Amino acid sequence: MESFFDNQVKELYEKADIIINNFLKSKRKDKNPKVNIPKEFKEEFFSLVDQVNLSLMEDKDNFYGYFLMQMSREIRFDISSPTAVNFKGAKYVIYFNPIIFLNLNIKQMESTIKHEILHILSRHLIRAEEFKGGYSTLAINLAMNIVVNTYLDHLPPYSVTLEWLNLNYSLNLLPFKPFEYYAEEIQTALDLLEADEDAADESDTDDADDSNDKARAANDAAADPDRDETIETEYNPEKAHDLWADSSDIDEKTLQEFTEKFIDNAQKGSVPNYLESMISSLKNSKGELPWNLYLKRLMGTVESNKKKTITRRNRRQPDRLDLRGQLRSHKARIVVALDISGSISDQEFNQAIKEVLEIVKNYNHEITIIECDSEIRRVYNVKSVKDLKDRSNISGGTRFTPVFEYANHHKVNLLVYFTDGKGEEKLMTIPRGYKTLWVISGRGDKLSLNHSYGAVKKLKNIEIKDDSLKMSDVKIEGFSMQDQESMGI
Template sequence: METFFDHQVKDLCDKAEIIIVDYFKAKSKAHSKSRPKNEPFRITIPKEFRDEFFALIDKVNLSLMEDKDNFYGYFLIQMSREIRFDISSPTAVNFKGAKYVIYFNPLIFLTLNLKQMESTIKHEILHIVSLHFIRAKEFKDGYSPLAINMAMNIVVNTYLDYLPPYAVTLDWVNLNYSLKLLPFKPFEYYVGEIQTAIDLLEVDNESEEDNDQDGADEDEAADGNNDKNERIETKYDPEKSHDLWEDSSDIDEKTLQEFTEKFADNAQKGYIPNYLESMISSLKNNKGELLWNLYLKRLMGTVESQKKKTITRRNRRQPDRFDLRGQLRSHKAKILVALDISGSISDEEFNQAIKEVLAIVKNYNHEIMIIECDTEIRRVYKVKSVKDIKDRINMRGGTQFTPVFEYANQNKVNLLIYFTDGQGEEKLLTIPKGYKTLWVISARGDKLSLKEAYGAVKKLKNIVIKDDTVTMSDLKVAGYSMNDQERLDI
């Protein structure tokens, strides 16, 4: 039986279609007249439609506020609202003028039922609380928008019911990209795995794309005249679903985080689910410092960047110039991972950390050596994968950092990553030469004892190890703790 809400949605759908038809009619008429080339042609949204649409959103918000977890309803009240037909998702957000703004595309949003409308609003708010605005920036240079967007969507959609049929979920990504991603993992974990899968697919499809290139160029040229006109989006596109983030006000990360904390504080009026409580706690505890694994990603981009010329690869910047030779890495980077075995770093901490190191450097021409040391070097061995990691030697002595740096200097390494509780000598007897150093202090550690670190000092977060055989069907989201999810498990 059709409810009044359903009738209102249907009526708005009809009116939205009329707006689009009128837009194309007006644009066609305008082209037949003399009109400045650079003058954009915009959709006119009648005030009556705007008022009726936001009255509908008020009803959705009221439903959110009547839920047991009314956080989302109170968060939405604080946000500005706008209508845009050019976004490729039912909703989108950005930060404008000291406020978060939520945008609605009626052509996509009005195809949803009430519960799905609620979920797509919750989806945007979870992106905000998870600080995805900030965290996604760290991956812009080396990762595609599709990989970044799908990774973020997996994280937030894990906690939502009544998702639209096209929503990006963990099961969907695993099925479509032949992956075995685990649930309740950080955004950073998902984006790396998804990007690798996308790269492999692109290699497989490269020949087909070459054959179709001529036709694609013609289509692109034909569409070029529409750049100045407002796009009309009628379908969800995960690759473009967060494009509006780029249109946010120019604001520093610390200030944005402070605004986000304020919005979250004002929205806490009642019961908060475990996962939301942990997200908010992580939000408040984040000091804006780049996590050790993200810092390592940056370092890898600077390690031995010299390249040699080759005639077997085209120049990447100008592939059509056959007279320009391509480039290959001319050096295998030596990465030394030092482990303080005096008892200060737990096996769980190190095993999780070395997995992340291997995942980060796998796309580089590298050689990884693990060096175990307390007051002296006890063992050095090479690793290519997690299965090569050996059980640590059972030693419970003191700690000295100098022997590791002596070894690094003698073996001409490119990068030293030192896992320790930070307690050793105050001054190195051997100064590092020709390589970068990253200190990673254990969760139980305090600070580095050295007066001069000769490198960046980062800290591990507490790690709780779970059974990796867990599946989505084994877990009930409502009762799952966020202690192992997002930033808290790094």
Template sequence: MKTYFDTQVEKLYEKANEVITIYLSTNHKDENSQVNIPEDFKKEFFSLVDKVNLSLMEDKDNFYGYFLFQTSREIRFDISSPTAINFKETRYVIYFNPIIFLTLNINQMATTIKHEILHVISMHLIRSKEFKDRYSSLAINMAMDVVVNEYLDYLPPYATTLEWVNLNYSLKLLPYESFEYYVEKLQTAIALLESAKDAPADDLNKVDNDTDGKIEMDYNPEKTHDLWEESSDIDKKTFKEFTEKFIDNSQKGNIPNYLESIISSIKSNENELPWNLYLNRLMGTVESSKKKTITRRNRRQPDRLDLRGELRSHKAKIAVALDISGSISDEEFKQSIKEVLNIVKNYNHEIIIIECDDKIRRVYTVKSASDVKNRINIRGRTKFTPVFEYANANKLNLLVYFTDGKGETELLTMPRGYKILWVISGRGDTLSLKEPYGAVKKLSSIEMKDDTLELNDVVRDGFSMNNQQGTFF
């Protein structure tokens, strides 16, 4: 039996189609024309959105309802999802495409609003910018959507979920992982699919409606966050402050555990990836040599059985330098090395330990934590340059340097061709170098996440988003 809400939705959907029909019949050939949205349609449509928001206010997740109250609202027929969001001047603006939004029931409508707000408080509008040079928009969008959709019920049938990407890209991705984890795995899967189908990766999910970009009739995962590009250009710190203000005004009662964890993360002082999670990200970018194999087809020409495929041989060189003059303890360093070995275990790269102060005192390789030796009991002054001379001469792929940060202000030897991660330990707070040539992180006691999931962790409202924390910047 139809409710009054359902009847209102049907009438609005018919009016939305009338708006599109008029536009296509009169202005379709004019590139400068805009969709004329009648004021009475806007009034009726946002009246319906108010009803959806009322359902949010009555729900245990009323945080979303209070958040929506603070946003501006606009109708745009050119977005390829039911809702979208961006930041303009001093507030968030949420957009609705009636053609897609009005095909949903009230619970699904509420979910699409929650979806956009979760992107905001997960800092995805900022985080996504860091990946644009290395990953396709399709991989980035799907990774972010997988992250937020894990915490939502009543998803639209076309929503990008973990189950959907696992099925469509032949993956076995784990639930409740970080954005970085999903985007890397998805980019690899998209590239393989592109090679197999001999088609551009970004074309795999496109829908062509031939409506000059002013009208979008269907959901398109590659374009769902295009409006983020129209956000006001503000720095991370200001963006974070505005977001915290919205969050504070939205907390009017109890909130689910997963929301509390996200909010706790954004309000913490850890505004960047912990060193071990950052190293985990770097490992996906470290080159390793490749070897030919007859067990895999050539990716570029899979039909050519005479061409051999390639497998990574995983023999890139990774050096871990320990400043023995610094204030890091033996136990701290051994624990850090265990975390390094845990991160690189699936890559099987060569690990080199370098003990140094103002010169290199000892160099040896390790394969497991038991190979790590007690450091030499010498306490000279710190000089970074000798390690970089060694790294250049031995053609390293990655250098992880543990130090208290107190050394030269300038390197006498410039690093060549490898990535660098500084880990400031002990009583140190900053790196003395004016130009670090790599990322600088602070050593802290952070528990590494095991590859297996405990059943108790994967429950709604009971799963802690600790593995998401610290990944917003």
């Protein structure tokens, strides 16, 4: 005998189906129709969500119920997952696709809500953005879903789990590993699969390009408020987190503060150990990494090439030992820009560039130093600290745009810009195809740009004993810059 809840679900699904059919009919007449969701349907649907939330609050994991109470709720038929989240208007928003959500039982509905909240606690909305460029959207989404789904029971049948991934991608991934571990292993598997498919049939390359174009179009559509609406009826892991790109433009430090408020209001008693660990990790993260550790993370996202390996067999023909597999290798073309307008001391920059060289030494890299103020004064390459030159004595005002013009024309993967932050308010040249890391001098305040196009970190203030110190004086010894102050992204 069906329960009252099950009958509600059935009736709502039928009404959702009518909404979709009406949309498809209007699409024949209108080029850009909108999905018309009646007020009555919204009220009935969110009444059912309230029942799911009540069940969450009665459970031992009532943290999720109290967290959900603080979130705004919206219905969208164009998301390819039962639920999705982003941060809009000083609140986390949870979205529901009724067609996919109403196909779940109540325990599975609870799990998909928990899934979204765990993404928030794991800071995935920020971390996904940091890893774009070096990893595909599919690899990032699969890795993040594995992290959160490991803690959940009663998952929907199509959920990405460790067992599913190991089986479908011939992997042997271990549980409870960090996101970076999963992303790297999954991307390697995807690269191998793509290489094998390309070798088998050149036409697959065109199909892959078409697929990538469709994925990019989907991402663009998610971030465009005037997008043409679509209907999604099935789960798609590659598009499941597209709405993250539609979040409000907010720095990481502020988002951290909002998240901690949500957490504090949701803790009405004891929480499970795994939740307690996640919450503790989030609160201790201070919302961001020091510049040097952040650079290490960026090095994992620079443009990559494939290299042959004998440690893995060819995926398509594993019995052919003469055919080598392929793994990812990093070719990092790095530009380090130094503002020589007098705002950054030799001591700060000399030690910082040594740390840059130490961080990138294990990668196949090229480093170009640019000395600049209102224009580029000198450009030269370095392979070790022995190649560093005394900085130019010429200095004027500060403009950031010339360096970005240079980077755009030289196929750069990463730009690290050392400055006091005082320059123009708007870049005349927008960075294309590479990551940017701003490192603000200890004597600087903040970046003058309205849009940084990258992470902004700050050096800790240090005592400047002799600002006329030459590069050659500090090539071997120096002070440590591990202790950094935080600054929002």
